[in-house]
Amino acid sequence: MRYQVLVRLKPGVLDVQGKAVESGLKDKHFDGIRNVRIGRVIELEVEGLGKEEARSQVDEICRLLLANPVIEHYEILEVA
């Protein structure tokens, strides 16, 4: 089973990287770019487990290792 996990800063949390990109774009005269937010995408495969068990393991891994639940939220998508 293959999964894609999107980890993003919660709304309202200052995105320093995103602000740096916005400012870099302004310097290069891309003036219409707004609200740049930067997160992580993690792709992984789970072997040897049923569908439900695999998903709940990915959820556990997110909380344990992939996302910081204080400032980030995550979304788990199944990939074909």
Added chain:
Amino acid sequence: MRYQVLVRLKPGVLDVQGKAVESGLKDKHFDGIRNVRIGRVIELEVEGLGKEEARSQVDEICRLLLANPVIEHYEILEVA
């Protein structure tokens, strides 16, 4: 117009972060996790341009600032 850009390492390029996550998971006895690949997800808004022009601007920004075309590829998705 709102876009989501996924930037990922090309297949075959060593993913050091991904390997570190895999090894961390093994230490925690998640033994069935394979092929962890870590990339970036960038969300941004383009104002004041038509649909086609906006997308081609995002493409230009990817090449210029968001992705390293030598080792990464990117995918642009339109977000509702």
